[in-house]
Amino acid sequence: MSDSVQDWSDIRAPSLDDVEILARDALARLPAAFLALCDGVTIHVEDFPDDATLREMECESGFDLLGLFRGVGLAQSGETVTGQMHNRVWLYRRPLLDYWAEYEETLGHLVTHVLVHEIGHHMGLSDDDMAAIEASAGD
Template structure:
């Protein structure tokens, strides 16, 4: 019980490390489609993102892909922010506390789902990729 007494919520950098580990475990062909995609971890989405996504609470969004996805085949314009997957620590931790899965599995799931939007994959494709990872 002493370990629990000293336990604390994972930090932004610890969630980022989980995401980097999850990404490294994904199939090579999937990761090859993600050239230039950054993984960014923040506590919550900003107010603009919450409004844009129609969220009622700052806990409604676990992650989000921002940028021009491969599925849209858009050209990068000058001044455009780089493609990024945003993972939101506090909503992830809240979801994790209420469900029976590991934090590593949850981070993997959200990461694959958001990158899947970038590359235009179906839900079935994303489920197969997630299942093929060591954490899936």
């Protein structure tokens, strides 16, 4: 095999655990002010969104949704209601990998982008705010 071609014969697609590790690493690199907004947010990685989520989000296929925030963000919240589920971010591995394969960016950057946007939109942040947060996190 030529020295200029990487040997992909033993490379496997990133697993659910691999994507979760990328997400936790991305979260750890985010600025302290953003992390304060994330207090109590848990990250879950699944291959695809479930059928109920796809219907609710009006998706045509399981590949249409890269991530989803579930809970009550600071922009909507008042006091926590008893029995209210804690805030969660769902990342969907297969749609993320499909998107990653199609575009020129690293998987780490993509996971960071989806994570910041899922949390950021529900915390009332603007797109400019989220872009600055992503830039400060690096890859």
